[in-house]
Amino acid sequence: MSRHFADLAVLNATVHTFDSAAPRATAVAVRDGVLTAVGDDAQVRAECDGRTRVVDGAGMVVVPGLTDGHIHPVSGIAMTQGVDLSGCRTPEAVRAALAGERRAGRGKGREGWIVGFGLDPNALGGRAPHRRLIDEVLDGAPALLTLFDGHAALASSRALELAGVTGPVAFTDSTAQVVCDAAGRPTGELREEPAKALVEKAAPAPDAGELAAGLRALMARMNATGLTGGHAMDLHDGSLAALRALEERDPEGGVTVRLRCAPWCQPGTGEEGLRELVALQGTGGRLWKVDGVKLFMDGTIDNGTAWLHEPDCHGESTRSFWLPPHRYAQAVAALARAGVPTATHAIGDAAVDYALSCLAPLGAATGGALHRVEHIETASDALVEKFAGSGVAASMQPSHAQYTLADHTDNWSTRLGHMRADRAFRCADLLHAGTPLVLGSDWPIAHFDAREVLAAARLRRPPHEPGRVPVRPEQALTAAEALHAMTVAPARVAGEAAYAGRVRVGHRADLAAFAADPLTVPAAELVDVPVRMTVVDGRVVHEAE
Numbered sequence: 001m002s003r004h005f006a007d008l009a010v011l012n013a014t015v016h017t018f019d020s021a022a023p024r025a026t027a028v029a030v031r032d033g034v035l036t037a038v039g040d041d042a043q044v045r046a047e048c049d050g051r052t053r054v055v056d057g058a059g060m061v062v063v064p065g066l067t068d069g070h071i072h073p074v075s076g077i078a079m080t081q082g083v084d085l086s087g088c089r090t091p092e093a094v095r096a097a098l099a100g101e102r103r104a105g106r107g108k109g110r111e112g113w114i115v116g117f118g119l120d121p122n123a124l125g126g127r128a129p130h131r132r133l134i135d136e137v138l139d140g141a142p143a144l145l146t147l148f149d150g151h152a153a154l155a156s157s158r159a160l161e162l163a164g165v166t167g168p169v170a171f172t173d174s175t176a177q178v179v180c181d182a183a184g185r186p187t188g189e190l191r192e193e194p195a196k197a198l199v200e201k202a203a204p205a206p207d208a209g210e211l212a213a214g215l216r217a218l219m220a221r222m223n224a225t226g227l228t229g230g231h232a233m234d235l236h237d238g239s240l241a242a243l244r245a246l247e248e249r250d251p252e253g254g255v256t257v258r259l260r261c262a263p264w265c266q267p268g269t270g271e272e273g274l275r276e277l278v279a280l281q282g283t284g285g286r287l288w289k290v291d292g293v294k295l296f297m298d299g300t301i302d303n304g305t306a307w308l309h310e311p312d313c314h315g316e317s318t319r320s321f322w323l324p325p326h327r328y329a330q331a332v333a334a335l336a337r338a339g340v341p342t343a344t345h346a347i348g349d350a351a352v353d354y355a356l357s358c359l360a361p362l363g364a365a366t367g368g369a370l371h372r373v374e375h376i377e378t379a380s381d382a383l384v385e386k387f388a389g390s391g392v393a394a395s396m397q398p399s400h401a402q403y404t405l406a407d408h409t410d411n412w413s414t415r416l417g418h419m420r421a422d423r424a425f426r427c428a429d430l431l432h433a434g435t436p437l438v439l440g441s442d443w444p445i446a447h448f449d450a451r452e453v454l455a456a457a458r459l460r461r462p463p464h465e466p467g468r469v470p471v472r473p474e475q476a477l478t479a480a481e482a483l484h485a486m487t488v489a490p491a492r493v494a495g496e497a498a499y500a501g502r503v504r505v506g507h508r509a510d511l512a513a514f515a516a517d518p519l520t521v522p523a524a525e526l527v528d529v530p531v532r533m534t535v536v537d538g539r540v541v542h543e544a545e
Contacts, residue, residue, distance in 0.1 A: 005049040006031050007538060008509075011041045013057025016519060017503035018064055018488050028062065030509040033538035038505055060532050061517045063483060064503055065228025065510030066450040067490035069395050069438035070343075070374055072150075073232055073259065074239040076444040077214035078206055079117055079146055086118030086148060091125045091133055098145075099137040111204050114143040117444065119154065120403070121147060121302050121411045128179075129154040131188030144203055146196075148403065150445055152303040153190045155199045160186050163202035169195065173267035173327075175298075175305055175319050192299050192321065193266070208241035212249075215242050218448075219257045223534045223542035225449045226512035227257060231395075231440065231490065233294050233343060233374070235263035240283070247285045255287045256541040258510065260494055262292035262343050265331055267322045274331065278338040287537060291494070292341045292369070296321045297328060298351035301377060301412050302403075306348035308378075312415040317348055329358045332371070339366030341495070343395065347377045349420070353386070360390035369495035370436060375400075378416060378423045379430075388433035393493045395438045396427050398457040398477075399446035406469035427457060428475045431485075438493050439485040450486060451518075451527045457482040458523035466524060479519045509538035 006029035015025040017038060027044035029037035029052075037047045048054055072079070083101045088094045101114050124133065134143060135157050142159035146152075155163070165186055169178045176194035179187045190196045206214070222230070232239075239261070246254035261284075265277055283290045297320055299305025304316030311318050322328035332342050344359065346352040352373055359371045372393040377400070379387070387394060404412045404424060413421035431437040439457055441448045455463040457477045460470035470476070477485070491501025500508045513533040521529055534542035 004031060006036060006044075006047045006052045008053050008055070008535070008540070009044050009048050010055045010057040010060065010062060010513070010533075011044060013060040013062050013513065014517065015062040015503055018484065019502045019504045025503070027057070028503060028511070030535070030538045033509050035503065035505055035507050035509050038503055055533070057513065059515060060513040061515075062503065062511055062513045063518065064487040064501055065512050065534065065536065066226045066486045067229035067231065067258075068222075068227055068440040068443070068448060068450065068453070069231050069486070069490050069493075070233055070397060070440035070442050071230040071448060072234055072443060073218060073230060073257070074211055074215055074242055075234050075236040077211055077218060078236075078238070079150060080444045081206065082115030082117065084118050085116045085123075085145065086120065088120070088123045090123060091127075094119065094123055095134060095137045098134055098143065102138060102141060112141055113159070113203050114138060114141050115203065116143070116145040119145045119147045122403075128187070129189040131155065131157050131160070131186075142203070144199055147303070148445060149300045149302055151192055151300045151305065153196045153199065155186075155188045155190060157188070159199050159202070160188060163199040165198050169198065171195070173323055174321050175323065177305075191303050191305050206238070208238050208245055211238050211242035212245040216246055216254065219255065220542070222257050222448055223536070224531055225451055226514065226531045226534055227448065227450050228510040228512065228534060228536045229258035229260070229490065231343075231438070231494070232259045232261040235261045235280075235290060243285060243288055251286065252539070253541070255285065256536055257287070258536060259288040260291045261288060262294040263290065265293050265295045265335070267327065269331060274334050277335070278340055281340055292343055293335055294343045294345065295328060295331060297325075297344050297346040297355045298348050300347055301415055304415070306377075307346075307351035307354070308348040308420075309350045309353070313417060314415065317415070320351060320354065325354055328354075332358055333362065336362040336365065336371070341365035341369035341371055343372045343374055345374045347375045349378055349380060349383055352376050352379060353383055356386055356390050356392055359392045363391065365495070367495040368497075370493045372438070372493060376430070377425060378420045379426050380423060384426060384429050384433055387430055387435050393436040393438060394430045395440060395493075396425060396430075397440055397442045397446060397453075398425065398427060398460070399441055399453055401425050401456065401460055401471040402446070402462045404471050406471050422472070424472050424475075426472075426475055427477055431477065431481060436489055436493055437485050438489045439482065449527065451529060454479075454482045454486065454518065455523045455526045457485070463524055463527045479523070483518060509535055511535040515544075
């Protein structure tokens with residue numbers, strides 16, 4: 001009987017396995033996408049023959065491949081079209097960026113539309129988003145600017161006209177809103193997806209081919225930061241076509257990030273819609289599959305659409321996104337009965353509280369995947385305790401703290417007030433209370449660079465801003481805790497702990513090799529540590545020169 005040797009081997013490295021039975025090694029061997037040997041160099045050499053690619057891992061620190069626990073890979077490509085406004089800090093800077101886009105004629109390829117993304121409400125000079133802030137620099141062009149959190153947009157007068165949005169719109173199933181002035185005229189502010197969609201459908205969108213090309217380039221950039229997987233929190237129009245197109249063009253190398261996709265279940269989804277979501281489960285390809293459903297319990301604090309136990313400083317954020325909320329409870333219960341794991345967007349304390357009350361009795365989904373709550377931006381001690389006993393996972397994005405300030409002068413903190421702002425992003429408290437914790441970026445809301453997510457979890461501030469005061473530094477994670485939350489924890493939450501998330505024989509050969517040890521390098525330096533090699537399903541998808 002012929003012996004099968006390794007396709008790939010890495011020798012002479014430092015390997016953090018995250019396997020308590022054998023936490024350290026110096027070498028690994030891979031065959032057919034699976035780890036076949038983890039140990040010392042001699043053990044791994046025995047698995048090699050003349051056809052094995054042997055990599056000298058001197059100076060490499062190998063860890064399980066990193067998984068972004070909350071990301072929007074395809075819809076993010078569509079959202080990040082046009083001018084990047086994330087660097088604008090004043091209304092004047094926003095207008096200058098739009099005027100430059102207009103002068104450059106970049107809207108011509110989009111039927112004259114000027115589109116932008118990353119608009120921070122803190123850049124509006126304390127004013128609410130309004131079309132008059134941008135109309136004068138557009139020369140009559142239609143414009144649609146997505147706010148940084150993706151939950152609101154600002155449309156110009158011409159864009160509203162083209163979309164036929166002339167006054168208030170009734171959304172009976174949700175708290176989505178076309179904001180209007182006292183005279184009933186739209187201000188241009190569009191809160192939540194149903195309102196945004198009214199104008200988005202009038203604007204040109206990238207086709208499946210453009211999305212596929214963008215996705216391939218995006219995944220290559222993700223691989224270069226050590227990412228091998230992502231929990232994709234949507235499956236918007238064009239996503240399936242883009243993923244399939246990539247695999248058809250290149251069955252082996254088209255998709256290079258292992259994606260677990262959760263299509264949305266929006267308010268108003270009835271029995272037929274739920275059956276369609278259940279039927280979609282398991283759809284996929286070699287490295288991607290539909291495995292879960294995403295729901296929304298509220299919106300965002302910055303836009304006044306979160307669900308808080310007490311109103312914010314403007315009297316907003318008082319209702320759930322689903323109206324009435326028990327329809328959400330019915331939806332998640334129906335999905336759970338069908339064995340479908342759910343992920344619920346819940347930012348405000350009331351939203352998190354209600355979601356936990358609905359999810360805790362459901363238990364794990366088919367295959368052991370956990371139901372989960374996304375974001376959890378403000379939480380009381382009682383809510384942390386309730387979370388820990390619920391059996392529900394927490395999915396958090398430490399990079400989002402960059403949109404708040406320790407002195408509470410930012411829009412998010414001002415809306416909440418000091419007491420609730422002091423309960424911000426309680427990663428450490430939730431983890432130490434026993435809650436399964438997954439970390440991610442929520443790209444394109446924050447950068448997908450896995451090193452930045454890990455560093456932000458430890459620093460509680462943007463890694464490249466040493467002068468910035470950390471937000472709630474006592475909620476910082478250790479290096480090991482942060483790395484665990486992007487390796488072992490995502491596998492556990494997805495029901496994949498038996499074969500993913502660790503460097504262990506029989507597990508998936510998804511690996512990241514750093515040029516320095518992510519467990520010991522100072523957090524502020526981690527973002528600049530090169531990733532020497534990234535391996536997905538046993539295939540080298542990134543290699544530094």
